[in-house]
Amino acid sequence: MANSAEPSSSLSYTSSSHISNGSTNHIISASSASENGSSLEIISLSKLSSNLEQLLTNPGIEFSDADIIVEGNPVGIHRCILAARSKFFADLFKRDKGCSEKEGKPKYCMSDLLPHGKVGYEAFLIFLSYLYTGKLKPSPPEVSTCVDNACAHDACGPAINFAVELMYASSIFQVPELVSLFQRRLLNFVGKALVEDVIPILVVAFHCQSSQLVTQCIERVARSDFDNISLEKELPHEVAQNIILLRCKPEPDGEHNTIVDPLREKRIRRIHKALDSDDVELVKLLLTESDITLDQAYALHYAAAYCDPKVVSEVLGLGLADVNLRNARGYTVLHIAAMRKEPSVIVSLLTKGACASETTVDGQSAVSICRRLTRPKDYHAKTEQGQEANKDRICIDVLEREMRRNPLAGDASISSPAIADDLHMKLLYLENRVAFARLFFPLEAKLAMEIANAETTSEFAGLSSSKGSSKGSSGNLREVDLNETPIMQNKRLRSRMEALSKTVEMGRRYFPHCSQVLDKFMEDDLPDLFYLEKGTPDEQRIKTMRFMELKEDVQRAFNKDKAEFGRPGFSSSSSSSSHKDSVKYKIRKL
Structure with a gap:
């Protein structure tokens, strides 16, 4: 019989379902049976696929027997399935049982694979x-x-x-x-x-x-x-x-490509190798020994693309390179830095006069380059207080602010008129001002300090740690270097003051309204709020209330900065949790 040759029981069942009214002459054609069988096979495979997907998507079905750690996230896997589907995993699971904790599942690290x-x-x-x-x-x-x-x-x-x-x-x-x-x-x-x-x-x-x-x-x-x-x-x-x-090789039209000068290329590569070695002094020496300039070597472009941010800052400090120079492809140094997406490099260039509105040959600005390379996952990632912010987001924020900001009028001097013309007092003012900036918007303040190299200078203790010592005290004796001469001390303190001054300048540039609030606070409220834990309970309560008001003033100013720059969706870490303990930790006390 024709139907007896059907190998699949499902196909036989399908065929019998068409026999009706006792008709023995009605026989399903082989092609019809094949079509029905294929259809059922597709349904079965689809059902199997959906069932297996539950192992990945249904949190209530957790029978995985191993984990693969990907970007710090454990991903549960079923080794039998992976071994059946991939020879790589079959061989891996045979030779490597994975590292496992006590009574835990074996773990494999993606980077090791x-x-x-x-x-x-x-x-x-x-x-x-x-x-x-x-x-x-x-x-x-x-x-x-x-x-x-x-x-x-x-x-x-x-x-x-x-x-x-x-x-x-x-x-x-x-x-x-x-x-x-x-x-x-x-x-x-x-x-x-x-x-x-x-x-x-x-x-x-x-x-x-x-x-x-x-x-x-x-x-x-x-x-x-x-x-x-x-x-x-x-x-x-x-x-x-x-x-x-x-x-x-010759071009199709018979012309040859541009012939390069081997000696010139060798000298340029030496400069680049010196930059790779973070040796800016060697770069200076190579410049004096040859007729190659930093611009001819596109040294700043190279450093912005491949070198440590500190090297970029040092090369800029030489004052020998055009920060808005275009390379052979028509890219400025800022365009190259935008491709790298390193905030400190971008800010260093901007502070030295790099123009954020310059565009490439195809019309891309630095910020559009940065946006085209940034994923929504990174851009919209929430950052908790004090945690490292996503660099992609910071780069975009800084570049957009630079393109939209208004030039600040007047003298940008950091010194308040009420501050005496004394090095120690100026330093104390700056230390306290930066401390408050770090308290209210720590990540942005950290970036400003890095650009200003403030974190590499020694923190000034001075009068802030004397706690009632006589006027003119040199500060906490435990922090005094007895081998330090007055000249060395003065040089160290001035270096710290310059770094902090630059930090405050960065804050004024990118957060002008917040800076105004902090300026007013430093002049009007600072002495009272330094001693939050002192005084009667009522006085402490009043001081704490004033501090909370200050927080709100800063947040409103920050929102105003956002509105002016057209950034309603800007998510910053600047909102502070500011419990009393964090205030005690962050604020420098007199």
Whole structure:
């Protein structure tokens, strides 16, 4: 009989359901049975996929037998499923039982599993979901788009980086069908992305041995104006050399590329190597020994891209470089710093006169570059009091404030007219003022102090620790260096005063209304509020109430700053929890 040949019981059941009215001549065709069987198979696989997805999405179903730690977050996994779906994990679980705490699940660290690159938390969840369900979920917008409202998100930094992470995970964890899919997706990026955003695609293609993707990327970069020095810094040596050799070949029209002077290139590279070594003194020596200037070497561009922020500050301090110089690609130093997204470098440049409104050839300002490279997850991340703020967000805030701020009128001197012209008194004023700034908006104050190098200078104890000592006291004797001469002490104190002055200047520049409130407080209320714990209970209560009023004044001023800069969604750590204990800790006492 024809039906007896059907191998699947489900298909037999489907066939019998069509026999009616005792008709023995009604036989389902083989094609109809096949279609019904396929349909049932699809339904079964879909049901299986949904059931397995519950292991990842349903918090009430927690039967994972191991954890993989990704960006500090434990992700529960079922080793049997991963071993069945990936040869990498099958081999891993055979040879490595994972580190486990007492009576805890085995743990594997993602960074230990990857020989190169990184796979973020969200990317790993997408990858893991595919292993469990066979379905690839859409990329989460909070990590695969940028915060530039004008961007189509079809080739911005976060979109490319997220695809790069998934490509890397698919290759390292040996899931070939996903490798093919993300290789095609990255190929689509190559033609329309900015050349600097093609670099991470080329790196992952090289490490994943995707020859087609490598070839496409190399051709795109070789045709671009991306400089050879940056190629050597950001690409594997083999890849960079291939691009440089390709550029040396004659153009299709018979013309040769621009011939470079080997001696000049050697001298420029020496300057860059000195910057890599944080040796600005050597840079000065190299400048005197050759006819190369800092601008000709694009030394400030190089330092802003690759060197320690302190090196950038030291190079700026030489006063020999044009802070608004454009490199061969038409990028200013501030544009390069925006790509790096290091707040201290950006602020250092702005304080030395870098113009935030300058645009690239394609019309991008420093702040738009920064926004195009920043994920919504990072931009909107909440920061608790005293915790490190997200650098991407700070960079955008600083650049937007710089573009919108009004020049401050009048003398920006930090000295109050009521303060006597005495070094110790000025220092005491500055220490207390900065202490209050750190209390009310600590993260912003910390950035200002870093730019001013205030944290590297010794804190002034002086009169603030004398606690009733006679006028003219030298301060707390326990903090006095008996080997320090008066000249050395004066030099040290003046260095501290200059750093604190610059810190206050930064606050005035970016938080003018908050600074006005603090100025008024330092003149009118400071003496009374220093002794919150002293006096009668009623006096203490009045002082505490005044301190809380001050907090509200600062917050209103901060909101006013936000409104003027057009930033209603700005989330700062500046609101203080300001319990009495924190006040005692933060405020310097007379």
